[in-house]
Amino acid sequence: MPVYKDEKTKKYYFSVRYKDTFGKSKRKVKRGFSKKKDxxxxxSEFIQQVKHGYSDNKTFEEVFYDYLKHTDLRDRTLRRKKYDYKNHIKKHFGDIPVGKITQSQCLEFRTYLVENCKSINTARTIWTTFKAVITYAMTYYKLSHNPCLGVKAxxxxxxxxxxxxKEQFHEKVEKLDNENYKDMLIFMFYTGTRIGEAMGMLWSDIDLNKREVSISKTWDITARKMSEYPKTSSSVALLPMPKILVELLQRKYEESKLKIKDFNxxxxVFGGYRPPDYAHFSRVVKALFPNITSHGLRHSYASYLADKGCDIYVLRDLLRHSSITETVDTYTHFYTSKKHEAMKFFDD
Incomplete structure (x- = not known):
């Protein structure tokens, strides 16, 4: 196929007609070459690429972005994976053809992650993403071997x-001057909701008559917009509310109708037209509870119920965990009173 010269820019370009994966005729034009041979x-490279389709000669970076494009990922997960790739994976594998990656390189990368990430769980998350791309390459890019095999997880x-x-919580929270923040903290403590779920709570999600709150979405803190789904599919649920919270929300609802113009x-629930500023709210929580984050209120909710002997399966449903294993692994050590009760069997 001939190469052309753009008389206006004095640059060279090529124009190729080809058929895509679905057999449809397409045209590829690429401009801006200073030299005809380039x-x-x-x-030539483009023709070979079209001819052979997906190939293990593609760089890891090309496979990585194709993996993101064809994998159903939520916005927050997508941003995290791109961040991890840019800051950790790219400098090791970005320009390497995926078929040229060796087991020794994978082993060295694992060591790098363990030694350089801020936590072992962060290292594990990045390593999992790396392996997922390799698996994707084996499925779609004719990669014949998995270089991660034999490398320990x-x-x-x-x-x-x-x-x-509970006592510590109320003692601390009563010191807050910001009533909206105080109400939001109490809501989180008595529902076990995550920060994004509480920030994104609308009055239409609250049923004061049934004493229930609907969890079906979350406020995306980074993008500053509503995501029409919570953290996971298992997080969608109706949560019961205790009397103390129902009374608080009834008061807040009546106050909001009087204070907020065109209220609906x-x-x-916590902000009116927009939810609170996350950064400011987090600083307030840190000053009030220096030893926990806002997510610590979710743990406080769970630990209180566990200590009172709440059935582990009910606790799983209230926390909206995807499996009972997550609940058991995280919270069974709080069932101290139940363990002592078990010792009574020996006294009978």
């Missing part, structure tokens, strides 16, 4: 759970 070389390390008890049930 345009011809680029044209990075183990998950159980982090220490930080929480406050599609407004945010």
């Amino acid at each position: 345009a011809k070389l680029a044209e 990075i183990p998950r390390v159980k982090t220490k759970i930080a929480f406050v008890n 049930d599609e407004m945010f």
